[in-house]
Amino acid sequence: MVEYQTSPLDTIFHALGDPTRRRMLHALAGGERTISQLAEPFAISLAAASKHIKALEKAGLIRREVRGRTHLCRLEPGPLASAHEWLGFYQRFWTDRLDVLEQLLRDEDAQAVTPDSATPDKGDEK
Incomplete structure (x- = not known):
């Protein structure tokens, strides 16, 4: 079986390739947001928003912090x-x-x- 390694740059551009994720990043540039706040402008479920957030996390573009039942996300611009x-x-x-x-x-x-x-x-x- 052949295993392929995805480069960090591939993961970043994959995350940036989706307009919903780009808008989420733009919102995070203004400060921390909850998953609900990130999902609000879109007609998507919290589960769908969470999938977008996971793609952004995988690329290292955001960091999620859990405070009780609240998941706060913040931009990681590096x-x-x-x-x-x-x-x-x-x-x-x-x-x-x-x-x-x-x-x-x-x-x-x-x-x-x-x-x-x-x-x-x-x-x-x-």
Whole structure:
């Protein structure tokens, strides 16, 4: 039997791939929330909300603390830094590529306006 290891980055992007979980993270950026508070904006059961929270916990994006019967969740932003770093490579890649494209277009525009075309023809003078 082949066993596959999932990288932490895969787990983070899997967790971020769901819009419900992204909105939950956004809510947690404002401070601790209970599972009920996280589930409230959505038409989902507490069991469904708990499954989303487990995916976020598995990715290390949130930490859950049990106080009596209340489960409080809080944002753990550390793993987002590795995702940001990974995305930063592609941001730099596309910025560089777009800079090259911009220079090519500027060069093309500069070649289109030649010194000969900038002076009026003798027949065009009035």
